[in-house]
Each structure stands twice: as structure tokens, then as C-alpha cells.
Amino acid sequence: MRGGREALFAGGACALAAVSLLLLLLGGSGGAGRSPAQLRCQHGLAAPANSADVNAELARLRQSYIVAVRDSLTGVQLQTPGVVPGRSPLEEVPFSAEQRSRGDDWPLYGLTMVGTARLDNLQQLLTDVIHNNIPGSFVECGVWRGGASIFAKAVLSAYGSDREVHLVDSFQGLPPNTTAEDSRMWHEMDYLRVSQEQVAAAFDRFGLLDGGVHFHRGYFRYALPAWRAGGGIGPIAVLRMDGDMYESTNDQLYNLFDAISPGGYVIIDDYGIAACRKAVHEFLERHGLRPRIVQVDSFGAWFRKEKAAPPIDQSWYLSFNASRSTADSPRE
Numbered sequence: 001m002r003g004g005r006e007a008l009f010a011g012g013a014c015a016l017a018a019v020s021l022l023l024l025l026l027g028g029s030g031g032a033g034r035s036p037a038q039l040r041c042q043h044g045l046a047a048p049a050n051s052a053d054v055n056a057e058l059a060r061l062r063q064s065y066i067v068a069v070r071d072s073l074t075g076v077q078l079q080t081p082g083v084v085p086g087r088s089p090l091e092e093v094p095f096s097a098e099q100r101s102r103g104d105d106w107p108l109y110g111l112t113m114v115g116t117a118r119l120d121n122l123q124q125l126l127t128d129v130i131h132n133n134i135p136g137s138f139v140e141c142g143v144w145r146g147g148a149s150i151f152a153k154a155v156l157s158a159y160g161s162d163r164e165v166h167l168v169d170s171f172q173g174l175p176p177n178t179t180a181e182d183s184r185m186w187h188e189m190d191y192l193r194v195s196q197e198q199v200a201a202a203f204d205r206f207g208l209l210d211g212g213v214h215f216h217r218g219y220f221r222y223a224l225p226a227w228r229a230g231g232g233i234g235p236i237a238v239l240r241m242d243g244d245m246y247e248s249t250n251d252q253l254y255n256l257f258d259a260i261s262p263g264g265y266v267i268i269d270d271y272g273i274a275a276c277r278k279a280v281h282e283f284l285e286r287h288g289l290r291p292r293i294v295q296v297d298s299f300g301a302w303f304r305k306e307k308a309a310p311p312i313d314q315s316w317y318l319s320f321n322a323s324r325s326t327a328d329s330p331r332e
């Protein structure tokens with residue numbers, strides 16, 4: 001069940017909720033005892049005629065907030081330069097609105113590399129689970145500087161949702177590859193090493209670090225089973241997979257797919273990477289799943305977990321694990 005605030009906001013017809021958000025956006029609590037119309041006059045705004053106007057204003061302000069957060073996270077707002085993905089040493093490139101919108105460069109200054117289109121899609125999927133009452137949290141595996149998770153938290157907050165946000169990462173970059181499906185290149189990319197403290201500080205700067213944000217630290221191969229074993233994985237409404245590699249994608253799917261609510265979503269940020277795409281298709285085929293995979297841009301995609309999806313058969317994953325080297329220790 002979604003929380004009371006979420007239902008209130010998602011319903012869209014409650015002037016009280018609208019006014020609370022307007023007050024929040026207008027700077028808080030100075031309006032005690034005044035009517036919404038008086039408050040709006042005090043702030044120099046035209047008085048809305050009725051609750052439909054208030055709701056329209058709420059929707060406009062909410063979207064303005066979400067866009068402002070999005071463009072700040074991607075570096076679009078300040079038009080920050082980028083670097084060529086995967087290139088070492090780093091090769092700086094000037095800001096290109098087109099590239100940044102598709103996530104085709106990595107922002108030098110910016111908190112997410114996924115680009116505007118994939119953030120817009122994330123917003124659509126989150127609002128869909130809110131409106132359709134699909135239970136569960138938002139989980140991102142592979143967070144880098146935290147921007148996509150910050151964006152998810154901002155969207156949830158703007159819709160009055162207190163759904164949990166979980167971030168899973170080594171917070172020290174990608175692991176050394178433990179199979180021949182991946183290359184060691186990923187592990188060597190220092191640009192992808194970002195500490196948990198840096199990510200938490202970024203959440204805090206947006207005013208979005210609260211008790212509903214959870215960090216799970218370690219290589220997925222170890223951190224995800226530990227999270228499962230601890231019994232703490234509740235239902236997941238939206239899983240955002242962003243770990244680039246074959247093994248990272250398998251670790252996410254085999255450890256988390258069962259926890260995704262029927263009707264929930266799986267985002268495959270790295271569908272454009274052959275090794276990731278291979279892991280996804282092998283997983284789906286092994287389980288007889290044929291979801292419609294929707295491409296967002298040339299790189300990212302998503303699919304919906306079918307209502308009747310059976311529990312995952314772990315046998316392939318167990319033998320895969322047995323075949324992997326432990327080159328990625330020390331474990332965390």
C-alpha cells in the first residue's frame with residue numbers, strides 16, 4: 001500500500017495537499033492562520049479561483065522542481081563540459097545539449113551520466129508505480145556520484161511518496177572481472193570510483209538525505225546476497241540496473257528479480273553494452289520470460305515484470321558463481 005501522503009498527492013484532487021506543497025515551495029511556515037488566497041496575495045501571486053486551479057499550479061510547480069533538479073544533476077543547467085566515456089586518460093569535450101540529453105558523454109561536473117532522456121523515463125516509471133499502486137521501493141545498483149538515485153528521491157518527494165530508496169555500490173568502482181565475459185578495463189577506470197560519503201553529501205546538498213535513503217556497500221556479488229540474507233529486501237517497485245558488466249547484471253537479476261513487485265519495472269541502463277544485453281537475454285530466456293523491452297535512447301532500456309513471472313531458478317547462477325574467480329576480494 002502506498003503511504004497516505006502519496007495517495008493524497010497522486011489523487012490530484014486535494015487542494016489541501018496542493019497548498020501544503022505550495023507553502024513548502026514558497027518558503028515554509030509563515031502562513032499560519034491565513035487562507036490559501038491570502039497567502040498567494042501575500043506572495044504576489046494571482047489568487048486561484050478554485051481547487052482545480054490550485055492543483056494545476058501544484059502540478060506546474062512540481063514539474064518545475066523536478067526539471068530544475070534534473071538539469072542540475074546532469075550538468076545541463078551550467079552546461080558543464082564532459083569526458084569521452086571509457087577513455088583513459090580522460091579526454092575533455094565541450095558541452096553538447098544533444099549528447100547530454102542521450103547520456104552520450106560523462107559530465108565532468110555533474111552527478112549523473114545517464115542523460116536527460118533516461119531521467120525523464122525514470123520519472124515516468126516512478127509516477128506510474130505511484131498512480132497504479134505498485135508496491136515497493138526504488139533500488140539502484142551502480143550509482144557512481146548518485147545522481148539518478150537523487151533524482152528518484154526528488155521525484156518521489158515531489159509526489160509526496162515516502163517509498164524507500166536503496167543504493168547498492170562498491171563505492172570504489174567496478175570489480176576486477178571474474179569471468180572472460182568482461183574486460184578488466186572497467187576495474188581500471190578511476191573516474192568511476194566515488195565514495196559513499198561523496199554520494200551521501202550530494203543527497204544532503206539537495207535536502208534529500210533522510211532515513212528513507214539506504215546505502216548497501218560492496219561488490220554486488222557479495223552485497224546483494226548479504227542484503228537478501230538479512231531479510232531486509234522488501235518489495236521493489238523500480239529496479240535500476242547500472243553496473244555495466246555481464247557479471248554485475250547477472251548479480252542484480254538473480255538476487256533481486258524475485259523481489260520486484262508484479263507490474264514493477266526493471267531499467268537496464270546498459271542495454272547498449274553487449275555483455276550486459278547478453279546477460280539480460282540469457283536470464284529472460286532461461287526463465288521463459290518474454291517482456292517487451294523498450295529502448296529509451298541508443299543505450300538504455302526498460303521492461304515491466306509480468307504479473308505471472310515464476311520464481312527465479314538459481315541453479316545456473318550457483319554454477320556461475322562456482323566458476324568465478326575470487327579476484328574481486330577483499331569482500332565488503
Ligand SMILES: C[S@@+](CC[C@H](N)C(=O)[O-])C[C@H]1O[C@@H](n2cnc3c(N)ncnc32)[C@H](O)[C@@H]1O
Binds near residue numbers: 142145147149193194
Ligand atoms: C556507470 S556507473 C553508474 C552511473 C550512475 N547510475 C549515474 O547515475 O550516473 C557504474 C557504477 O556501478 C558500480 N558497479 C558496477 N559493477 C559493480 C559491482 N559488481 N559491484 C559493485 N558496484 C558495481 C561502480 O562502482 C559505479 O559506481
